[in-house]
Amino acid sequence: MFQGNTLLNPITGxxxxxxxxxxxxxxxxxxxxxxxxxxxxxxxxxxxxxxxPSVSGDNVSDMITIREKLVEIASDASILxxxxxxxxxxxxxxxxxxxxxFISNKxxxxxxxxxxxxxxxxxxxxxxxxxxxxxxxxxxxxxxxIDKHELQQCYEIVHAINSNLLIKELPIGIAIDFRxxxxxxxxxxxxxEFPSSNPSHSVIQRGLVENNVNLNTSMEQVSWHALSxxxxxxxxxxxxxxxxxxxxxxxxxxxxxxxxxxxxxVDAILSEKE
Amino acid sequence: xxxxxKTAISNDVLKKVKELPKDRAQLLLxxxxxxxxxxxxxKDWYCAGHNKGHK
Numbered sequence: 001m002f003q004g005n006t007l008l009n010p011i012t013g014x015x016x017x018x019x020x021x022x023x024x025x026x027x028x029x030x031x032x033x034x035x036x037x038x039x040x041x042x043x044x045x046x047x048x049x050x051x052x053p054s055v056s057g058d059n060v061s062d063m064i065t066i067r068e069k070l071v072e073i074a075s076d077a078s079i080l081x082x083x084x085x086x087x088x089x090x091x092x093x094x095x096x097x098x099x100x101x102f103i104s105n106k107x108x109x110x111x112x113x114x115x116x117x118x119x120x121x122x123x124x125x126x127x128x129x130x131x132x133x134x135x136x137x138x139x140x141x142x143x144x145x146i147d148k149h150e151l152q153q154c155y156e157i158v159h160a161i162n163s164n165l166l167i168k169e170l171p172i173g174i175a176i177d178f179r180x181x182x183x184x185x186x187x188x189x190x191x192x193e194f195p196s197s198n199p200s201h202s203v204i205q206r207g208l209v210e211n212n213v214n215l216n217t218s219m220e221q222v223s224w225h226a227l228s229x230x231x232x233x234x235x236x237x238x239x240x241x242x243x244x245x246x247x248x249x250x251x252x253x254x255x256x257x258x259x260x261x262x263x264x265x266v267d268a269i270l271s272e273k274e
Numbered sequence: 275x276x277x278x279x280k281t282a283i284s285n286d287v288l289k290k291v292k293e294l295p296k297d298r299a300q301l302l303l304x305x306x307x308x309x310x311x312x313x314x315x316x317k318d319w320y321c322a323g324h325n326k327g328h329k
Binding site for chain 1: 304311312314
């Protein structure tokens with residue numbers, strides 16, 4: 001049996017291919033943990049907890065638990081911006097690894113069954129939990145640069161979370177969200193994943209719903225924030241401000257307007273504080 | 275759409291948020307976003323009819 005803890009490291013293309021020749025490894029991921037499409041992944045969470053996750057995920061007990069453990073474990077709270085909780089899924093046949101690659105001239109990522117170069121390194125970024133330690137199910141190739149120290153911090157936290165969970169076969173996973181930023185501690189960038197004309201991969205674009213086209217068909221929420229209530233400890237004036245802002249956002253006409261309001265708010269506030 | 279903020283948020287509220295230290299402002303925004311917007315979404319390939327039969 002493979003040992004999941006040994007997988008919390010970048011590995012070469014040769015090692016990655018070899019991993020997928022290991023029947024135990026492939027079965028451990030795809031038999032029960034990673035669903036064959038996003039809807040099934042979310043349905044699996046809904047069946048397990050008796051409720052479909054809300055936008056915040058606050059109605060799923062283990063999301064609350066994992067978020068609280070993240071706060072307990074992380075010595076530096078800013079590293080918590082690195083994480084997202086996921087509904088683990090794939091869009092491709094299960095026999096080959098799923099790879100992220102950054103396409104710099106198009107400012108987007110490809111994700112899917114990309115060519116594996118034997119002598120290049122692949123960094124695990126998405127994980128499911130198991131008795132044998134966290135098991136990766138998506139890797140970033142060398143076009144994606146992640147700060148080594150921050151990555152190591154994330155791996156230690158993912159490992160500790162896995163060790164702390166009482167039930168290891170959860171329908172929830174955890175991902176390191178490296179998209180469109182040069183530090184995992186920086187403000188997360190919003191992005192969306194779309195099918196590509198090439199069926200072997202999809203495309204992840206930067207930005208908001210309003211900037212993207214062809215959104216008339218269904219979108220499935222497949223990841224949730226990782227920040228616990230324990231982290232906030234809002235003062236009374238802060239709570240009042242939050243209430244005012246929340247009421248304002250709730251008045252918005254649909255998700256596009258909500259995104260626009262929040263995006264402008266983020267720009268207005270954080271850009272002045274850089 | 276870029277004017278949405280100006281029309282939607284009073285200067286008073288905006289000023290109060292801007293006066294917060296950066297880490298507190300970030301947490302306030304993080305909480306606001308987590309309540310209002312999906313963290314990450316993808317198009318449902320098979321519902322959308324894309325890449326159908328590709329599995």
